[in-house]
Amino acid sequence: QYMEQIELMRENEMDIASEFLEMASRLVYIKSAMLLPKYEDEAEDLKKELTGQLIEYQQCREIARMLAPMVDFDTFTKTPSKVEFDLTYNRIHDPMDISAAYVSAVGRGQRKLPPDRSAFAGIVSKKIVSVSSRIIHVMRRLWHGRTVTYKELFEAGSGRSELVATFLAVLELVKGKRVRIEGDGDEAIVHMIEK
Template sequence: QMQSMDLEITSEFLAMAAQLVYIKTVSLLPRHEEAEALKKQLQGQLLQYDLCQRIAKQMGTQYQGNAVFVRSPLPIPVETVYHRNHSPQELLDAYLDSAGKARRRLPPPKTAFSGIVNKRMVSVSSRIIYVMRRLYQDGQLPYQELFAPCDRSELVATFLAMLELIKSRRITISDDNTMVYFNRTHFTGEEDSPAESTGGKEG
C-alpha cells in the first residue's frame, strides 16, 4: 500500500514537472497568451491542492470512530442587556419571593422543636404501677380502658408495661383480647399492693 502511494505521489510530481516544462516552453514561443493562460491554470491547481491539503489535515484532527467528522461548536452570541420593563409591583413580588427563599435556608428556631423536646416522658415502671392499681380492686378490666385517655407517650409506655406484666404472669388477656385479668396467685406477698406502694397516687 505504501508503495502504491509513493507511485501515485511520484506520478503527480512528474505530471506537475511536465506541465511546468510545457509552460516554460510555451513562454519561449512568440504566442505569450497561451503561456499566460497555462500559468494561471497551474496557479489555480496549486491553490486547490493547498486547500485540499489543509482540509485533509483539519479532518484528520477531527476524526473520531469510523469515518466520523465533527464540526467545532459555533459561538453563541450572549445578549447582556436586559430589555424588559417591570412594574413596581412585579419588582416588589420578586424581592419578597427571594427574601422568603433566603429565610427558608436559615436553620429553624428553637421554638419549632418545643413540641418535641418539651413533651412529657412517661416511664414504663409508672405505667406498670398504674395498670396494677387499676386491676387490684376488681381483678379484671376491659383492655381498651387501660389506654383511654392517653397521649402518645402514655400509650407506648402502657403497652410496654402490659408486655412486662404478661411476661411476669401478673396479668393475662382473654382470647378475644377484650379483657385483662389480674393473677393474684402470682402476686407475691413480699411486695406491697399497688395502692399502698404509691400511697394512693399514680407515679
C-alpha cells in the first residue's frame, strides 16, 4: 500500500500540486482581503507584489527562450589551465616554536625505535627451560624402576623457570600414563608405570 501511494504521488507530481495549492490559497487570500473594506490597502499591496513576481517570471522565461539556442552545455568544454605553484616557504616562525617542534619530533622518533636491551633484562636474561627437557630429566631419574619422592624432583631446580617446567613435565607424564604419584604431601612417591 505504501509503494502504491508513492507511485500515485509520483504520477500526480506532488511538487507541482503543492505549488498550485499555495498559489490558489494566496489568490483566495487576496480576493478575500479585497472584499473586506478594512483590508483594502493590504490587498492592493499583495496584488502589486504578485503582479511584480508574475512580470519578473515572464521576463525570465523570455530571456531563457532567447538564450536557449545560444547555449549548449554538451559542446562547450574548457581544458584545465596549467597553474605554476610557488613552493617557496614564506612563513616566519618564532624560534622557540621551531625548537619545541624539533624536540617533539625527536621524541616521537625515539618512541618508534625498538626498546633498549635493558628493558628486556628481566625476561631475556633468565634461563628458559623447556618442558620436554624436564620430561627427559624426570624419566632418567626414574629409569630402571627407581622411585623418588615428589619433593626430590624439585630440589635440583635452580630457578623459577626450571621449577615450572619440572611441574609441567610431571603433569604431562601423569597424563600420558608413564608415571604414577602415590601418597600425599612431602611423602608422595613418583615411579614409572611398567608396560
